[in-house]
Amino acid sequence: MTGEAPQPGAADPLGLHGVVPPTVTAFHEDESLDTEATAAHARFVVDHGATGVFPLGTNGEFPLVTGDERRAVVECVVDEVGEEVPVIAGVGAPSTRETVAHAEDAAAVGADGVVVVTPYYYPLDGDAAVAHYERVIEAVDVPVYVYHIPSKTGNALSLDTVDRLAEAGVAGIKDSSKDVPWLGQAIDAHPELTFLAGSDSLLYPGLQVGCTGMVSAVANVFPELVVDLFDAYDAGERDRARELQSRVYDVRDAIKRGPYMAGVKTALTLREDTPSAGPLRSPLRTMDDTDREALADDLRELALL
Template structure:
């Protein structure tokens, strides 16, 4: 049996939130995405994170997305629900809801915009851990939150009950190495292009944007590494790298991945303001990348 920290080893997809009509969440399309990921063998699903456009969802929509994903997954894939907020009380409320809905864990982005101190970050996560029995995954993405969860703070938090893992998206392998040195937390890559290097220094998997498009290829790279096939893992990493690069470079996540899914006909592809579709140059780059990867015909 895996430990709680190992529940999300491997590939967890950072799931998009589809919309329809007049900016309405498309729950039918959302359920279809869950079914598709189960068919693909996706190990775990993480709804309503950054890729799921959580900042523009109402509280009711946020809860309905979590509930829909849990119910549709029906134990066929684990669910790591995004429940973070820059208000501790809101993160507590969402995490409690995710537990009642039947999620397997909660992903908690560091409080954004208000830039708490390291002590404030510690107190924020400690308060959430007191309020829920769910396994909790810290999410460090300083490029969006304007605050890094320092390794010393991660070490303190590793001793807090129910905190079992960290999604690390600082872009620093040194930071990943220091967290691995200081703690036994499961480390999950938050950057697709850095997954293989992070595995090499002790990460256990990835919360992947690219897996919205190519989950089997992401899983195959991780499996090759775990089986000691380093050359195979490197080859798969280099095959994935151009797609991962394009999903990051054209515009802010999740604009490129939603546009790509729209081009492939998997979802409508629309997004909520203030996000808007890529310009024509960006779309041309995406089309080229998808064709090169064998996902889109001429």
């Protein structure tokens, strides 16, 4: 960082910033876990400029893997890149008990921090949410980050609850709400926390309101594009950063075609210098030939293949 991008919060010992891709979980064709390819994907994004990795986020298909598989994913990623960049592992689950167990496993195999998605399925009030995060904070000696994605969990955090989470000791928030006023107010109230923009639609705007980095699905396939965006902003080249955000919009639109989540893994097979991550795990499904060819055409038009 050269100084133009927002600085990480003082409550974040990892100082997360820059591009932190939500790396994929690779599977063999029979949908069994492929740790070698999972580690190879983490290596790919780090070699192309990522300043951290976030295994077992949404792109990592975390709800579809077992506890033992989660531990194996974190361990193989830590072994591959953990000496070079922070590894913040997704550990969220609907129950506090299971979340704590995942967090303890991740810390035991070397994760630098854990990312806890807001519990899902059952509605939560602020008291329940705070108690959940307090249990995780008490259980592990690594920083705990909140993953706020109410469109998927059904549980949005109020700004008052964010105040209480900051008091409880969270290190930061990865926000995928796409609620810019909420994000701006949370950052304004808690400069001591690190905030990460969690949507490719808000990378540049996220930096403008105070996010120190970006958890970008596009960066799983084209990390250098998102790294260039961050570096341009950090260097004070705002016009170039805006242009690169526009380019990210185009890539995002391309990979969002077809079945949910299919775009990233399909695009990885189209880019010749990336390791294959295999299929998605059922019930998610990959692109059919028509969507795959359309994606390839879009990426060629964008001069990315």
